[in-house]
Amino acid sequence: MTSIGELFPKCRKLAYDARQQVAQVQQGVVSATDLYVLLEELSRQLNAMEELVYRETPVQRDVWNRKIAELRHECTLLHQQGTQAAHSASRYRNPYGQERDELLRRRRRRGNESDVQDLSQESSSLEQSQNMVFGLIDQGQASLNGLIEQRQRLRGVNRMVFDIGNRLGLSQSTMKIIERRDITDAYLVAGGMIVTILVIYFVWF
Incomplete structure (x- = not known):
């Protein structure tokens, strides 16, 4: 049966690969979907480690809990970074996206100003x-x-x-x-x- 000592190196390898894929997602080399699949696998392995940690001695249990918490925190950060990288890559591939967003913001501001003027006229x-x-x-x-x-x-x-x-x-x-x-x-x-x-x-x- 797989032990917690065997799963830990595998989880660290998955975290390392995920860090590499974050940069690749930002460059547009790979899609964010591949990164999310890798992070999901890392999360499953961490869940398996949490189930095995109760078989260890109390001292070793505390050590493994800290290591699992660090890897899980890193997994969360990598997921956030991957989402931001995918968004940046999408805007880079679409040079008109920023201009479109700016036009939409201007239209909203004009709409708000028009509403204020209408309310002022109605009040008068x-x-x-x-x-x-x-x-x-x-x-x-x-x-x-x-x-x-x-x-x-x-x-x-x-x-x-x-x-x-x-x-x-x-x-x-x-x-x-x-x-x-x-x-x-x-x-x-x-x-x-x-x-x-x-x-x-x-x-x-």
Whole structure:
């Protein structure tokens, strides 16, 4: 049965070959797939070593665990370096890749600036609309206050007319006509107030 001492040199050889292939991937000599296959084999061998390490003595077990950890860390670094090398080689083989990426970045920046301008214009438009609504509400409030003042004045005038009529001895029918006119004026004032409130409601909501 294979021992951990026999697997360790094999793992070191796989790590050495992987380091060589990283440079070859960057040069475009070999593909990154070959490197990944080699690193996968190294990872399997390290897993086998971890299973065998428990058969060693406690002192030797600590030594082997450190060696396995170092090789596994190197395997991870080689995988990252291989990925970067493959990316660099791909960009080198495609001289228009960098220019294309730069154009895409510029387009994104322009798109972001356009979005900011649209949001700014929308905010300004909403602010203008809000100011117009507030202006209409103020006008409606002023009209309502004017109607209330007119109503109060009409009440005072009606009292004066009744007093004068009583003093002059006006007929009962004439007084009733004046009262009906007073009621009609009250309806007109109430109707005007309701219309004003409805206009304010529909404009605001």
